[in-house]
Amino acid sequence: MSDTASARVAVTPRTALLALGDVALITLFVFLGQMEHGTQGLLMTTSPFLLGWLFVAPLAGLYDGRRRDLKATIGRTAGAWVGAALIGQALRATEFFPGGFAIAFVIVSILVGLVLLVPFRTAVAYTS
Numbered sequence: 001m002s003d004t005a006s007a008r009v010a011v012t013p014r015t016a017l018l019a020l021g022d023v024a025l026i027t028l029f030v031f032l033g034q035m036e037h038g039t040q041g042l043l044m045t046t047s048p049f050l051l052g053w054l055f056v057a058p059l060a061g062l063y064d065g066r067r068r069d070l071k072a073t074i075g076r077t078a079g080a081w082v083g084a085a086l087i088g089q090a091l092r093a094t095e096f097f098p099g100g101f102a103i104a105f106v107i108v109s110i111l112v113g114l115v116l117l118v119p120f121r122t123a124v125a126y127t128s
Helices: 003-008 013-037 042-059 070-092 103-127
Strands: none
Touching: 013 042, 013 103, 042 070, 070 103
């Protein structure tokens, strides 16, 4: 692993907990949407959002192992989720993932993801 990549992702139990929580919450977001709309295919529907998150979150420093104050945690998490959701939505607009593109879902996905991820990340920052 290069120095740049290793600086962006700290291999620690805390980082693993954060990553697991993030994946669980993003999956919950998709699961709740599928329950609401009566659709199926959790893995294929979740994949574009997870790919977006796995690309953006390390760039935002969310897995670098540094402890941050609550304001920085909220700002970085929110910015990373908006970027990840936009990437996820762009991927859904391709032939490789189901769903297509709808501006209403872009807005809903951003808002629901923020409601799930920001409190989790804030709680971890507060208790660390």
